[in-house]
Amino acid sequence: MLELLIRLSMAYCVCFLKTLQSFALISCYLPPETSTFGRNAECFFGHLLSLLYRLDVDCSYLCGDFNARISNLKDYIDTDEIPIRNALDLSSNKHGEAFIEFLKDAKCCVLNGRLNSDADNFTSASVRGKAVVDYIITPHKDIKSCLEINVYTPSELAEKIGSEALDLIGPQSRLPDHSLLSLKFRTGEFVLPKQDNSNLPRKIIRRCFSSKFLSTDDCAVTLTSIQNRFVKEIETQQNMDTTYKKLCDIIHKEMGCSERKTGHRPKYYKINQPYWNEELHNLWTKARVAEKLYLKSRVPIEKITLKCEFKKHQQYFDRKLRFIKRNFRRGQSITLQNQQLNSKLFWREINKLGPQNSKMIPMEVVTANGEVCFDKETIMMKWEHDYSALYGCHKVSFNDDFLKQICLQKVNLESEMLNTMLGRNDLLNLDITVEEVQRTISSAKPNKAVGIEQLPNEALKAPSLVNVLHCLFQACFDHAVIPSVWYQSVIKPIPKSTKLDPREPLNYRGISLISTVYKLYSAILNCTD
Template sequence: MEDFIPGVDNLPIREVIDFKSNSYGELFCDFLSNINCCVLNGRNSMKNDLTYISTRGSSVVDYCVVPYENLNCFKKFEVIRASELANESVSIGSVEPRFIPDHSILCWEMESYMCGNIEKENINVKNQNVQKRVIYDVKNIPNSWFEDENVINSINSCIRDIEKSNGDQDDVDNIYCEFVNIMHNEMNSKLNTKTKLLNSCNNKRRRFKKPWWSNDLTSKWNETCSAENQYLRCTNNSNKSALRTLYLNKRKDFDKLVQQSKRCYWHQCQEDLLYMNNNDSKQFWRKIGNIGIGNERQSAIPNEVVLSDGSVTNNLDSVLHKWKDCFYNLLNQSNNSDPKLVKDDLNLENIIVSDLLDNEITFDEVHNIVMSSKNNKSPGVDLIQSELCKNFLVICTLTKLFNLCFKSGKIPNTWNKGIINPIPKCSTSDPRDPLSYRGITLAPCAYKLYCSVLNNRLTEWLDEREVINDEQNGFIKGRSTIDHVSTLTSIIETRKKCKLSTFVSFVDFKKAYDTIDRSLLFNKLTDLGISTKFMCALQAIYSNIECCVRVNGNTTDWFSVNTGLKQGCVLSTVMFNIFINNLIDDIKALNIGIDIDGEKMILFCCLKIQKICRN
């Protein structure tokens, strides 16, 4: 029996010394996997042993249960038998055996992700500048959005500037800056805003409350606390009895309201789930993901890191420097590709033209992409979200701007700036390690829309020529990994009926997007016959990229990024499929079956695949 889901939860296997189980053990393991907790016994152990020893038998019946995400905090788990403890504490024979407990003592060491010098930490927090971020209410865009005469004149002036532009880099930058200023002026005058304190730790109003909490509960709680203080501070015995009764009544009313609020909240959740299950499957699963104990336990990124010498620091500058160094090294790796495969300069003398790829970007293309873009997405450095672009005048301006970028082969420098937002990969990894997070790049909205236009054209071009191998199902319209699972299941079931063994090899690419060699990628695109104009547009997207990492509201310094694809960019999935497409053909060309009994054959095959992957 496992206390986690194999293949889903990444936990170390537990050292089992008691192999007997019953129905209660199965229920206990199911309970642990449901609440994302596991047994510490047999993990991170210094001395694992039976926890119950008596004349009637011995077994493991005492457990230490910890959350998945905190497993690495518990070290040196040890089981100490009561008899051993008695022999060490007093002389042998001085304690009667019947007074020695049958149950053992469980011991462990627990590490905290908080530095020991709390006063120093508080000083650092107080001395740092509290950063603020203005959040615009894009859910309530007024009907007068881009309807005023002044803003119409401004946007028409911007369109005229685009039409007169010669397409050099300064022109493109100035025009986009003009467009952003128009958007910001309209946002500041038409939208409601709220200011969020990103790194303040003393603001009680920012403390997270339970989802069922309400203003009525806050009022009742304040009344209860006030009545309690009056009761405790009263020195007059005649009044103290009445104040105690008043306090108990207030507390009873508060507890009653809490239970009512909980019931109403969970009833509303059930109603919402039933409605979403029938009408909106995406929102249904999103709601499921926000319910449960595991979701409530999710914590912020620790404001501390482990330095190269093993010491732990919570100094803000040191923390941000560590995050910057880790992601800089990850996204600027040395080129280990075969020099024979890398062309120094792409041959642009032979101009390749494609009607599908090179046609002028139309209003309908941009309109369809803008209107189908998802709402409630985090903005990039320009603070513009997709909801604000769903306007006729804005779409007209974006169409003109996209054509200017596409024809000139240049994009605004602002589009090359991305904010890396760390997302935890695994609940059991050290949260102080920056590389245990997946970096999602937050890019400007206009950049994402422009990439969507290019992605649609590139995808259609690849489909027409059937470039992508049939074995690839990831990120392909009309397909999914479920197709692979179905195929694999069918093969296994068929072979099981024939009493044949089936061996499956699962290959995981470490840091797949982050380590892509762009020179090799562009070479592959050239070999496929991508048009020259479209190639220039793709190269512009991956030139002069700069990123910073945002950690709990604080951002690192900007740094250049020379390798990899952008996590979160719509083009990255197609580009990655193109990059690994030859791998399938090369593996087929090996024509080598894996001999399970021959270790050398397995090693030879793996080395061949590794060589192909590197190339």
């Protein structure tokens, strides 16, 4: 938790701080419209926008005197879910219009009057009147980290300091005409850690498989053994779970999960830039090596030679970087021009240009007494309790006579199914065919989320798995037994709205990711062809 007191008077200044997460503070000053240096506000905000895009931090905050009066104009587009801002200053000027356009382009918003409007106040007071020209702004994705903003007038600060500050005010000194802005925000947000599931398979990233996948002799022998067990030995839940686990293990082994390398990947500088490639990385490495040799040298003649060598590598790298960056931006422009007819793809590409929304879940919760808790065990218990109460089975009391009536009706329906005098729908009781399994597997869509088994649809499309899955599905259909793992699912929390408190577990919509094999089996049972 940090509290920053900000009052700035520079053109712009960037400060990077490292805490539990990295953030940047950008201080700004834009001269008034009547000033010679304040006539080109568009250029000022253009430089500020490019600076904001180049930042490689978790969150950023811009603050200072913009000399912009924005009245109650919207600083966001209608599709953004941003809290409403209460405006004190209802006047606007040209700097304010340029400021609003900058906020929309940068996907940022003003914090004044948006977090705690009761502590808001005018930021400038003089003989000409009161106005709001000093602001603290932040990207939309960082609003949830901001707790409160306060505006302290010079007179309020003088009273807090005491008589010593009042004694300094005399004929040749006076209180400043700008207020002090204070922002309190969190700096400890991380992705919610997963529970220790050491018995589960690793997360599968691989989705491309060759024609030789699961086609070796050892795999053929193992799959044949599993197929025979599905046909002959599946009568109890334990046998089903054991055989199905062997099937999952052989697929995971062939996908290379057990042979994944644990070494560190080579470090690539500026990998966050979309235009960075291996060629730039190699040139950058050569320039760094030449620089180190130049700095370590102590021989004057040798140092002059190494300096020339370093300058040569540096200039060549700079030219190549500018060339690749121009080509990348030109390609982006051509892509946007070609997709103007398709509005969906056009706006998808537009959204990629600005700062991306963070998918982090704060590692903290609010307890019943209103306190913020950062303890890991308490956080996990809170999430488990809330979702257990939401998805768990609740005891319901009902009439015993009603239960007996339902059970009697169930017995009657089952006896009617065996009555030869009544019409029967044999189509529903036919065995599952290999053609049905093949058709269902072929129609499974790629790049879909996997369940707790971590088996993607791309791996299930292997030709050698068709007969094995057919025997599995037929055994489930004949014995009314399915693997126990199919009863489990992975719950993915998705925020319901940016306006809700991200620290409350029930403000997330739980999306259940079930087994991909189970979805194939359900698709076969629901098929009406």
